[in-house]
Amino acid sequence: MGIYDFNILSEHDRYDILFTKGQFVDTVSEGHLRYALYSMSYFWVEVQYHALENKVIGISSFVAGKTLDRYSNVPKTI
Template sequence: MGIYDFNILTDHDKYDTVFTKGKFVDTVLSGNVKYVLYSLSYFWVEVQYNSFENKIIGISSFVAGKSLDRYSNLPKMF
């Protein structure tokens, strides 16, 4: 499955795909939002949780960029 095929899925099917076929990579906590990164085929999927309410609040897919940079331990240059 490619990123474009993933993006046209319903939210329910996106979550089902990520939780059954995705590989957990990392978690980052920022305030009350927990970002969880999964690898799926040749792209990344991030699931966002409200950590206080223990609820999923979003899902996004990407290949690179600021969302992926969040999981880097490198210091911010800009």
């Protein structure tokens, strides 16, 4: 499945595909927000979770860029 096919699915179906076929990679915490990164072969999916409210607040897919950089251990430069 490609990113465009994934993006046209309903939100429910995106979560279903992600949690059954995606490969968990890592998590990052920023305050009360938690981000979980999954690999879907040819693209990445990030699930955003609000810890205080105990609920998933979003899902997004991407190929590269600043969102993926969040999971890097490389120090940020100015």
